[in-house]
Amino acid sequence: MTASDDRRVPELGPLVVPGSEDIDHHAVVALVALPVSCAAPAQAVCTGTLIAPRIVLTAAHCLKSLPSGRAEAVVGRSIDAADARHIPIVETLRHPGWVSPSHDVALALLAEDAGVAPIALVDATFGARIADSLVTLVGYGRDQFERTGTRRSGTARAFETTPEHFRVRPEPVLSCSGDSGGPALVAVDGVPRIAGVASYGDPMCVGVATYARVDIELAAFIEPGVERLRHTNTPPPPAPEPCAKGGTEETGGCALPPRAPAHAGDAPILLLTLLAALAWRTRFGGRA
Numbered sequence: 001m002t003a004s005d006d007r008r009v010p011e012l013g014p015l016v017v018p019g020s021e022d023i024d025h026h027a028v029v030a031l032v033a034l035p036v037s038c039a040a041p042a043q044a045v046c047t048g049t050l051i052a053p054r055i056v057l058t059a060a061h062c063l064k065s066l067p068s069g070r071a072e073a074v075v076g077r078s079i080d081a082a083d084a085r086h087i088p089i090v091e092t093l094r095h096p097g098w099v100s101p102s103h104d105v106a107l108a109l110l111a112e113d114a115g116v117a118p119i120a121l122v123d124a125t126f127g128a129r130i131a132d133s134l135v136t137l138v139g140y141g142r143d144q145f146e147r148t149g150t151r152r153s154g155t156a157r158a159f160e161t162t163p164e165h166f167r168v169r170p171e172p173v174l175s176c177s178g179d180s181g182g183p184a185l186v187a188v189d190g191v192p193r194i195a196g197v198a199s200y201g202d203p204m205c206v207g208v209a210t211y212a213r214v215d216i217e218l219a220a221f222i223e224p225g226v227e228r229l230r231h232t233n234t235p236p237p238p239a240p241e242p243c244a245k246g247g248t249e250e251t252g253g254c255a256l257p258p259r260a261p262a263h264a265g266d267a268p269i270l271l272l273t274l275l276a277a278l279a280w281r282t283r284f285g286g287r288a
Contacts, residue, residue, distance in 0.1 A: 022138055029073040049194055053118065055110070093106060109234065123218070135185060138152070157170075199211055
């Protein structure tokens with residue numbers, strides 16, 4: 001997240017949120033695509049919110065960047081924090097009607113409980129009350145220094161509502177790249193609830209951002225999806241083989257298969273080569 005100035009740019013592209021480092025919203029998690037190479041760092045490609053102990057609400061378009069068996073949710077203030085929990089994603093469920101930008105919501109099932117209290121959703125009657133509300137945006141996206149992977153939060157103003165979305169403008173922050181799937185939170189009777197899921201916005205992260213409305217997706221997708229995932233018994237994927245300490249792509253073993261052992265048939269060839277070299281040296285080695 002980054003603080004915005006008064007510039008306005010056309011609305012398109014992915015979005016992220018600027019703001020201050022966040023220490024309060026423990027249920028907001030980073031969604032990380034694991035690297036296929038030891039030389040490549042893990043990246044927070046999107047954000048999500050725990051709405052049940054093992055179930056994360058995020059954006060449908062985020063699932064394109066989370067490869068099956070190589071994605072995880074990171075519970076913590078930063079994906080690099082020593083105390084962060086890295087939990088594999090074992091199942092995903094995208095809204096069946098998703099055609100960007102419509103119905104841009106999805107669910108992800110974690111291999112185990114995240115160990116933090118989930119955040120509740122607004123109810124189906126919330127509707128257009130979001131208009132002109134001050135909302136809290138939370139995400140792991142790009143900040144003003146182009147860094148990602150640290151949870152940040154800040155406030156924005158909801159100013160326009162459509163049948164599927166609402167839009168926000170900076171007051172003083174806005175979503176940015178990497179914040180997709182993250183929540184827009186509103187206070188209902190003093191308790192934060194999820195009103196929207198970050199869907200898209202302008203590429204400079206200074207104008208407007210658009211959030212998928214949670215209230216219209218509850219009955220048709222979110223509630224039945226949660227029940228379906230609660231009864232899923234998908235085993236966790238095998239843990240990726242970590243790089244050895246101080247290792248490289250060749251020695252770490254996280255991306256490359258083990259080197260094939262030498263074939264037994266290679267030994268005679270090596271022996272003959274050695275004997276030939278020795279004979280040549282014995283015959284010609286003493287000549288000037």
